[in-house]
Amino acid sequence: MPDTMENSPVSSPESSPGPTPRPNFIRNAIDEDLAAGRHARVATRFPPEPNGYLHIGHAKSICLNFGIAADYRGICNLRFDDTNPEKESEEFEQAIAEDVRWLGFGWDDRYFHASDYFEQLYVFAEELITRGKAYVDSLSPEEMRRHRGTLTEPGIDSPWRSRSIEENLELFRRMRAGEFPDGSHVLRAKIDMASPNLNLRDPVLYRIRSTPHHRTGSTWHIYPMYDYTHCISDALEGITHSLCTLEFEDHRPLYDWVLDNISTPCHPQQIEFARLELNYTLTSKRKLHALVSEGLVEGWDDPRLPTLKGMRRRGYSPQALREFCERVGLTKKNTVIDMGMLETCVREDLDARTARMMAVLQPLKVVIESYPEAEVELLTVPNHPKDPALGERQVPFARELWIERDDFMEEPPKKFHRLGPGREVRLRYGYLITCREVVKDAAGEIVELRCIHDPASRGGNAPDGRQVKGTIHWVAAPTAITAEVRLYDRLFTVPDPGAQEDFRQFLNPDSRRVISGAMVEPALADSASGETFQFERLGYFCTDRDAEAGAPVFNRTVTLRGTWAKVQGGTE
Ligand code: ATP
Numbered sequence: 001m002p003d004t005m006e007n008s009p010v011s012s013p014e015s016s017p018g019p020t021p022r023p024n025f026i027r028n029a030i031d032e033d034l035a036a037g038r039h040a041r042v043a044t045r046f047p048p049e050p051n052g053y054l055h056i057g058h059a060k061s062i063c064l065n066f067g068i069a070a071d072y073r074g075i076c077n078l079r080f081d082d083t084n085p086e087k088e089s090e091e092f093e094q095a096i097a098e099d100v101r102w103l104g105f106g107w108d109d110r111y112f113h114a115s116d117y118f119e120q121l122y123v124f125a126e127e128l129i130t131r132g133k134a135y136v137d138s139l140s141p142e143e144m145r146r147h148r149g150t151l152t153e154p155g156i157d158s159p160w161r162s163r164s165i166e167e168n169l170e171l172f173r174r175m176r177a178g179e180f181p182d183g184s185h186v187l188r189a190k191i192d193m194a195s196p197n198l199n200l201r202d203p204v205l206y207r208i209r210s211t212p213h214h215r216t217g218s219t220w221h222i223y224p225m226y227d228y229t230h231c232i233s234d235a236l237e238g239i240t241h242s243l244c245t246l247e248f249e250d251h252r253p254l255y256d257w258v259l260d261n262i263s264t265p266c267h268p269q270q271i272e273f274a275r276l277e278l279n280y281t282l283t284s285k286r287k288l289h290a291l292v293s294e295g296l297v298e299g300w301d302d303p304r305l306p307t308l309k310g311m312r313r314r315g316y317s318p319q320a321l322r323e324f325c326e327r328v329g330l331t332k333k334n335t336v337i338d339m340g341m342l343e344t345c346v347r348e349d350l351d352a353r354t355a356r357m358m359a360v361l362q363p364l365k366v367v368i369e370s371y372p373e374a375e376v377e378l379l380t381v382p383n384h385p386k387d388p389a390l391g392e393r394q395v396p397f398a399r400e401l402w403i404e405r406d407d408f409m410e411e412p413p414k415k416f417h418r419l420g421p422g423r424e425v426r427l428r429y430g431y432l433i434t435c436r437e438v439v440k441d442a443a444g445e446i447v448e449l450r451c452i453h454d455p456a457s458r459g460g461n462a463p464d465g466r467q468v469k470g471t472i473h474w475v476a477a478p479t480a481i482t483a484e485v486r487l488y489d490r491l492f493t494v495p496d497p498g499a500q501e502d503f504r505q506f507l508n509p510d511s512r513r514v515i516s517g518a519m520v521e522p523a524l525a526d527s528a529s530g531e532t533f534q535f536e537r538l539g540y541f542c543t544d545r546d547a548e549a550g551a552p553v554f555n556r557t558v559t560l561r562g563t564w565a566k567v568q569g570g571t572e
């Protein structure tokens, strides 16, 4: 038992305090326990298996476990559930720890591994054997399956169930010593082969594996099963409330059985809650693995993935994810949450705190014939429409500008309030301009608009109060920076890709569009990887880490409104 449990309370999220937590059945249970004096302090844990990267579903579990501990001034441990040497690795472990920190939670020195407890787990197994509560079974896996029975038929006892305590102890010790090949024996709990709950039909507690473990090397030849390990690890760490997802509800009697039959210091309470599922994406580790290993996405941090790494690269902030987990709330019933709800949280967060910038994705040249040739004028503009704390910046204006190609129409319909031949439009923060001439190339493609400006409209207001409905964004050509912009959309075309026979067939072919010749204002030249902005009228964007290699690269984090897929690179 590590003696590091008595630490300072869990760190709360680094940012300003989150929303006030809503009451829920878990909080109610904790309140009752505290009121009844059952615990002096709340202790939870987040127990990831280091066999993949964390995703949005794990974020819910992290926010719940660390959040509860923070609210009750208790502790939350980070514990790696590393009992399967075949699939786990150090790389995953480090990435998981980094992701939990990024989400805003800390564990001080309460950083544990189930493998830290292998010796104690072993001792408890011998205790079970000694009490006649566990036996070594030598049936083949196939025979064991056949003996197990079904939901409607009871199982049958293994012929090895009546081995003597001495024989069991001897065999178990030899299993530990590595004397037997994989699969030749297992240690099973002796509970009830006729139990209506299949988990209680003498579940396997230990299996033989000759594979070395990433932390314990080749010390062990036997490895404990999840159900056996988890409850004991919880008890050893003094966890009070072991929060897990609904599929473990049927395992709770086993959790309790194990703790009731060994001499552990305490008996944590397992409470189940519904998994978080999101539509238009996958939250199964196995399927995410397939997407990455088959090259269907560009790695674990592909901005289209619901992995914490992917969402971070996409520009989602920890605050937005925590807010989302809070809004989703806790239930006892599995439901699928709309992706739009996550996007709303991301949008609200970015709206409040990102600087507005101008960028043109599909540039069309505008020449303002009335503007002096060599002049570059600096306009002082606010970075945020509502929050002066975000400051101001200088935006260059010049005779030649870029505007969005689809902000001009040669034959505009009535409702189109942007630029057209002879029409006047407002350049955001700049001047009112009127289009005089459309220049085309030999193929008939529009290559340039010749315009004039109203010099008295600096800042964008007509001096005589005349109505100019349309406002468009722009970037001055002489100082523009060419950037790559990546427009992300949903990875799947169906709301429930996980329920399809083969999710690969429902990948959205337009989930990633790369625009290489976007023009952005110079203030964006040296933005740091991970910085987020609103590109006026286009959406929220985040500087991609690829920008570190040279040219600026921006990922679209989310559109301005919830109109996904309608926007294909142009304005909304
Ligand atoms: P596996 O099938 O490999 O066990 P897992 O998704 O359960 O996958 P773990 O690493 O065991 O992965 O999960 C760590 C913790 O996160 C567990 O307590 C688990 O219940 C919780 N968790 C995993 N997926 C979700 C989800 N979609 N919603 C809420 N909690 C989840």
Ligand code: MG
Binding pocket: 049
């Ligand atoms: Mg799991």
